[in-house]
Amino acid sequence: MAQVIELPLSRADPGRCRALTASGRRCRNRAVGDTGFCRVHLPAAPERIGPFSAEAVREVLRSLARRMTGDYEVDRYGFDRELTERILLPLARPLMDRWFRIEWRGMENVPPEGGALLVANHAGTIPVDAVMMKFGVLDRHPARRHVRLLAADLAFRMPFIAPLARKSGNSPANADDAFRLLSEGELLGVFPEGYKGVGKSYRDRYRLQRFGRGGFIELALRAKVPVIPVSIVGSEEIYPKIGDIRILARLFDLPYFPVTPLFPWLGPLGAIPLPSKWIVEFGEPIHTEDQPDDAWQDAMLVFELTDRIRDVIQQSLYRNLMSRRSVLL
Amino acid sequence: MGRRVLITGVSRFLGGHLARRLEQDPDVEYLVGVDLDEPELDLERTEYVRADIRNPLVVKILQTTEVDTVVHPNIVATPPRVGGRAAMKELNVIGTLQLFAACQKAERVKRVIVKSTTAVYGADPRDPSLFTEDMSARSVPRTGYSKDSVEVEQYARDFGRRRPDVDLTILRFANFLGPDIETTLTRYFSLPLIPTPLGFDPRIQLIHEEDAIEVLDRAVREHHPGIYNVAADGVVYLSQALRTLGRPPVPVPLPLVRPLGAVLRRVGLVDYATDQLRFLLYGRVADNGRLKDGFGYRFRHTTRDTLLDFAEKRRLRRLITPERVEEWERDVYEFLRRRSEEPAPAGGRE
Structure with missing residues (x-):
């Protein structure tokens, strides 16, 4: 087969095929399409499987095979980068972009590298806001940084949730892990309001609760990292908590057992968050x-x-x- | 003048291998191994003394042999090997108590090395992701081997206070794994189908038997008083470990985990103590920074290497081999390619 060597465009006659023949002379064929090559010298199109390129399909299969034989790395905290980027992020994206239509403001205030502490308000009965902030920074920040969240112990005690919380790079809230992560140059996310914030009643919406005991500031001062205030608007309306069944909370060892307009009346349907409009703003460090x-x-x-x-x-x-404009728009 | 070393539990894996290692060292002038059973390994110059460390006679041995270093790796983790949990506790706790009492009396003893375990940190959802040596357990272990080790460490520290002239080294080992050592974990990983708690996937950290012996050896020959975590670099998830070993997991709902554990114990397959069940839920990882800095030691095996070495040397029959997975990968790819070629005419280009 003729070897195809592309000539620099300047020397090429635009009307003729751009390839060299096996003998080293220019191809004289003038029947060229948009590609600039004749039919004989048309470079092979990358092989395709359905709508995907064959190489991409092969890559996916190869990484599946690696996962099946346990041949992948997690860090000491249990953070599984591959799982987070390739499986969890695509799952979170429609929720961020279509369901809550999150508007991201001030993303440039998140430093592209080095330790930093993101401090955000917390609301919504179920901490969806934490998950959104985490995947938002991963998806929208130019440096595609991973936010390592500090989460309540409850997240690490619940079956199915616990391994996911670990694998996506989060740690139980304690000063040792937090300081270590910050000094290793990670981006750490905290919610100083804790349960008081997520579990507050709907009528207290957008009223910040007490910021713990200031432990997060001590941390930032000790690790000498900037603090970035984050305000999340929209998370308050996803599961408006209008009541709390204490006795059930105690039974299941939960901080509260929420009653929302849809839950527990509609059973599993009550777990669908209301599609409120979100605005997440990262303030100046x-x-x-x-x-x-x-x-x-x-x-x-x-x-x-x-x-x-x-x-x-x-x-x-x-x-x-x-x-x-409104809660939903 | 050379060193004179006494090793407890010389018929067991760690004691025996440490003795063999120290025999090669010309600086070690004299070695004596204490145990109830004959050593399984061929030891050339280690003097074997059949004795029970629970017996006050141990002080006689310490005095007549004039040892200056005592290594105490004889803290057992599996009840059946010594005849039940009561006997195990007796050996671990009372044995250690007696041994330290004897060491206190023996003035020539200048260095004591005790084996402990990272299990003293417990396993709890509130745990920090990494345990350093000066952290304490969030949930103090209340049963089995972990509890014994907590008590052993307490005795060791008491002894350290009473004899400040003695250099005391406490080595907290992660879960042992390797081609030759027998532990609860090696049995668990050798089951044909491996029961795992449904909805949980703990982080696991191991220590290869070779690294364990090497660290013990250095603790004897060099000078490292203090507490050290001895745990390999890197962690794997339980699910990842089982995939590495090519063994299919059988997720068991949480309420059934305990009864199943009891059945496995009854049948004699695996004796999974209740304290280790918590480990299977929440996992545990220790920071090995202090050991690396203090000993200047680089682990030869990471946690993952340890698993691979274990699987290979034990000739563990993998149900799912990497070769088979590679074959599947090729088959699926070929299948997809043929499928996509069929509807389009051959050689058709866009």
């Missing part, structure tokens, strides 16, 4: 790097910074609430 080494032991400074960040998030919540 608050820098802690220039504070002295022992600043984290300064209780007054910790309180002051905690309040400041809480205030920034609250203001941003009000602002974005105003800019939203």
Whole structure:
């Protein structure tokens, strides 16, 4: 078969085939299509399987085979990068883009590398907001960073949820893991309101609860990383909690047993979140790097910074609430 | 002057192999191994003394042999080998208590090395992702081997306080695995179908038997007082481990896990103690940084390598081999290609 060598365009006669024949001379065929090659010298089109290129299909099969033989890496925390990027992200994407139609603001405030602490409000009865923030940064940030969340112990105790929480790179909320992750240069996400935030009643929506005891600020000061306030509008309406059945909560060892307009009346249908319109804004980083080494032991400074960040998030919540046309649009 | 070393449990895996290792070392002048059974390995110059460490006579041995180093790896994890849980506790806890009492009396003893386990950290959903040596358990182990080890460490620390002139090393080993060692985990991984708790997938960290012996050997020959986690680099999920071994898992709903454990124990297949069930739910990973820095040691096997080595050397029959998976991969690919070619005319280009 003739060897196909492409000539530089400048020397090529636009009317003729761009290939060289086996003898080294220009192909003289003038019957060329849009490609610039005649039928004989048309480079082989990449093989296709259905709508996909054969190479992509082969790659998927190869990685499936690796997964089947356990030939993949997870980090010490149990973070499975491949699973998160290739399986979980595509599952989360329609929820982010179609169901909640999340509008991302200020993504450029998330640093492209190095340790940083994302501090966000928490709401919605089930912590969907944490999952959305995590996959939003992975999907929309130019550096495709993974947010490692600190989650409540409950997430690591529940069957099926527990392995997923680990594999997508999250840790139980404790200072040791948090500090280690930050000093290893990871992007850490925390929700200082905790259960008080996710589990608050619908009438308290968008009212920030107490920010724990300021432990997250101590962390940021100790690890010398910037704090990025994140405000999430929309998560309050997904499961409006209008009641709490205490006795069932105690029975199942849960922090609360929610009653929403759809749950538990509609059974599993009640688990469908209402399609509220979301706005997630990443605020300007608050820098802690220039504070002295022992600043984290300064209780007054910790309180002051905690309040400041809480205030920034609250203001941003009000602002974005105003800019939203309605709950659903 | 050379070192004089006493090793407990010399007929068991770790004690025996450590003795053999130390025999090669010209700096070790004298070696004595204590156990109730004859050593299984061929030991050339280790003097074997049939004795029970639970017996106060041990102090006599320490004095007459004039040893300066005592290694105590004889803390057993599996009840059947010593005749039931009561006997196991007796050996582990009372034995250690007696041994330390004897060491306290023996003035020549200047170094004591005790085997412990990362199981002292317990297993709990609230656990930090990585345990360092100075962290304490969120859920204190209340049964079995883990509880024994907690008590053994307590005695070791008490002893350390009473004899501050002695260098005390406590080595907390992760779960052992390897071609030759026999543990609950090796039996579990050798089952034809492996029961796993449904909805849970713990992170597992192992230590290869070769690395374990090497670390023990260095603890004897070098000078490393303190507590060290001895655990390989890297972690695998239980599901990943089973895929690596090519064994299909059988997920068991949580309420049935305990009864099934009891049946397996009755049949004598695997003695999975209740304290280890929690490990199968929540897993446990220890940070090995202190050992790497302190000993300057680089592990020869990662957790995954350890599994692969185990599967290969034991000739574990894999139901799902990498070759077979590769074959499937090729078959599926060919199938898809043929399927896509059929409707379109051959050689058709866009």
